[in-house]
Amino acid sequence: MSDRESVIAIKEKIKTLDGFITDYNKSIEEHVALISKYKTSKEKVKDQIAQMEEDLKRL
Secondary structure, X not given: OOHHHHHHHHHHHHHHHHXXXXXXXXXXXXXXXXXXXXXXXXXXXXXXXXXXXXXXXXO
C-alpha cells in the first residue's frame, strides 16, 4: 500500500469514527432528554400526591 493509499484509508477510518461519535453523542442527548422528562413527570406526580393528601385532610 502506498503512502497515498494509507492516507486515504486513514481518512476514511476517521470519517467512520467521527460518524460513530456523532451518533453516540446524539444517543446520549436523547437519553438525557428522557431522564429529564422522567424527572419532570415524577415531580408532577409528587405534587399531585401532595395535593390529594391535602384534599383528604380537608374531608
